[in-house]
Amino acid sequence: MSREIIAILRGVTPDEVLPIADAIRAAGIDKIEVPLNSLNAFDSIEKLAVAHGSEALVGAGTVLTVEDAQRVQNVGGAMVVSPDCNVDVIAKTKALGMQSYPGVLTPTEAFTALRTGADGLKFFPASLVGPSGLKAMLAVLPVGCKTYAVGGAGPDNFADWFAAGITGFGIGTAIYKPGDGADMVAKKAAAIVVAYDAG
Numbered sequence: 299m300s301r302e303i304i305a306i307l308r309g310v311t312p313d314e315v316l317p318i319a320d321a322i323r324a325a326g327i328d329k330i331e332v333p334l335n336s337l338n339a340f341d342s343i344e345k346l347a348v349a350h351g352s353e354a355l356v357g358a359g360t361v362l363t364v365e366d367a368q369r370v371q372n373v374g375g376a377m378v379v380s381p382d383c384n385v386d387v388i389a390k391t392k393a394l395g396m397q398s399y400p401g402v403l404t405p406t407e408a409f410t411a412l413r414t415g416a417d418g419l420k421f422f423p424a425s426l427v428g429p430s431g432l433k434a435m436l437a438v439l440p441v442g443c444k445t446y447a448v449g450g451a452g453p454d455n456f457a458d459w460f461a462a463g464i465t466g467f468g469i470g471t472a473i474y475k476p477g478d479g480a481d482m483v484a485k486k487a488a489a490i491v492v493a494y495d496a497g
Contacts, residue, residue: 302466304329309476312341317480319346325487331379333359340373347374364390383407388414405435418444425450429462436463453493460497
């Protein structure tokens, strides 16, 4: 079962990324992003791509430029996640054969992202949209459009988001924060998966 959960490892370092990713994968999560504002992020992404790229979707978050999208592909990444709806980044990501998940907050941004080729929409910060806002937008978005709540979505409110029609979630500090070891991440990831599966 491939769960629509993207683990966001903001602040992870290349020295610790593999045991943390192992714990996340063991819990049943197979989408992992390393935000580019993490220390030596491209080194971490490359390590993840080598170790897990054939069985997991590995990539970068906080991708703001076409140059960074190119670098993600250069190190073996297959996914680009952004906090904003930058059509140039989306188009470059798709031209490079990677999956694109831009950040959106409004119907205008959502449709712009989809028209440019986005694979899914990252509603960020999701706390500003809320399940009710998402439900209203889904009434006009294309049927089957993939939507992810990031920022303000977690195990305690998965059910509310699912009821509104969300596809999945991007989970940051609830799964990893700097200083967490693999054992701590394993416990957090397991609890997230239980809540997700309970839907």
